[in-house]
Amino acid sequence: MKITIVAGARPNFIKIAPIIKAIQKKQSVNNKLSFRLVHTGQHYDKNLSDTFFEELNIPHPNSNLEVKSGSQAQQTAAIMVAFEQELIENPCDLVLVVGDVNSTMACAIVAKKMNLKVTHVEAGIRSGDMTMPEEINRIVTDSITDYFFTTSTWAGENLMKYGAEASNIHFVGNVMIDTLYQNLDRISAPNFWNEFQLEKGNYIILTLHRPSNVDEEHSLIDLLKGIDKMVGDKKVIFPIHPRTKAILGEQKLELKNILMVDPQGYLNFMFLIKNSFAVITDSGGISEETTVLGIPCFTLRTTTERPETITIGTNNLIGISIENLEKVFGEFLQNGPRKAGIPELWDGKASERIIDILLSKK
Template identity: 75%
Template sequence: MKITIVAGARPNFIKIAPIIKAIQQQQQCNENIHYRLIHTGQHYDKNLSDTFFEELNIPKPDANLEVKSGSQAVQTAAIMVAFEKELQENPTDLVLVVGDVNSTMACAITAKKAHIKVAHVEAGIRSGDITMPEEINRIVTDSISDYYFTTSLWAGENLLKQGALPSQIHFVGNVMIDTLYQNQNKFSKPTFWDTLALQPQNYVVLTLHRPSNVDEENGLITLLQGIESIISDKKIIFPVHPRTKAILGEKTVGLKNIIFVEPQSYLNFMFLIQHSFAVITDSGGITEETTVLGIPCFTMRTSTERPETVSIGTNYLIGTTIHELQKTYSNFITNGLKTHSIPELWDGKTSERIINILMKMPI
């Protein structure tokens, strides 16, 4: 079996690492399975790309499509053009895509039009917010995939509603958690840890990346000022994307308690998360990691595609206003973290299940 694995952005790299490891384990047992790794180049900053390959022991990609940035349409089109040529020159039995970035959708469409089977890892998750580019990517990818690997039973129900057959859906767990468990003993202090006199639980991690939060200068400043007023007794570590930092410009000088740092490598970032007092974010993936690590997480969104992190895990879905953050955070300070546990099959063995299933498929 020949599998073409696609990765394009930071979350993809974290998800493909254990999948490749599971394939390599099968190869060591003389199983007839081979893979070709394609990096679309959607994320090309070293801290968003190369470092992840190095730290997670991901082999050098067989090809880098080098599409880089652009509008949603420009980037998606560039990926499709380049990936079509890749498939023509390197025939495969299956294209495996992960997550919900532009590379996921673009490569799934290209593969299907070339009559190649598609497997979608992390299929079926839905936020219900069609204004999110990721939601469109999920819906389109799931509408044409052949094999669905889900993180929850709820995701499988979404796929059934969309018309997928039960035989196509495989509840396997969460590959992000495979990577967490496989690398937890390697989490390492970032270079600024000692300089800033950071200690376990004396800081909060902040991440913001959604356009509604970061693309408008005055709104972003107001949001950061509000967060700083609520978290007044702890440092706030904000790994900030260069584009967001450019939007802020010199206005960061008025924020005394928020410390702006460069985007972090996986091992450094996970060290920060593991030892933090809490996390404030608008990300989806981070809520999975905080759930497994038992870290309180306050998600500034009105919807989530990972409801199990709220119903089972440590995540609080609080909306987008400072008032809601203030209310929920204050309740947490008064009453402590809510009762929580780890979702079913988030056990570090998801990638093994995926590859075992694929090897039995009549591809």
């Protein structure tokens, strides 16, 4: 079986790492199993791309399509054109895509039109928010997928509603959590740890990148000032996304507690998360990692495609107003963290299950 694995953006790299390890492990007893890794180049900043390959011991990609940035349509079209040529030159039996970025959808469409089997890892998650590009990517990808691998039974139920066959839906767990468990003994403090006098539990992590939070300069500044005032004596470490940094420009914000740093590599960032007091974010994936690490998480969104992080885990869905965040965060300070657990099958073995199931389909 020849598998082409697609990665395009930071979350993809974290998800493919354990899948590749599972394939390599299986190759020791199955010499007919092979893979080819294609990096679309959707994220091309070294801190958002290359660093993750190095830290997670992901093999150098066999091909980099180097599509880089552009509008949704431009980027998707560029990926499709380049990936079609990639598959013509390097035939395979199956294309494996992960997550919900433009690369996921674009490569799934190309593969299906070339009559190849499509596997979607992290299938079936839904936010219900059609203003999110990721939601459209999920729906389109799942509509043409052959083999679905899900992180929850809820995701499988979503797929059934869309008409997917139950025999092709496999609840395997969460590959992001595989990566977390595989690297917990390797995480390390960033170089500013001592400079900022950070200690376990004396700081909060902040990440922002969604358009609803960062696209409008004045509302972004109001949000940052509100968080800065809200956290009391806690420092706030803010690894600022290049897009967010560009929106702020040369603004002098005079923030007392928020410390802006460059985007962090995986090992440094997980160290920061694991030792933080709490996390404020608009990311979906981070809410999964905080759930496993037992760190209170406050998600600045009105919807989530990962409801298990709320019903079982440590996540709180806040909305996008600073007033809601102040209220919920204040209750947390007063009452302490609520009781939480880890969702079913988030045990670090999802990738092994995926490869075993794919080999059984042959």
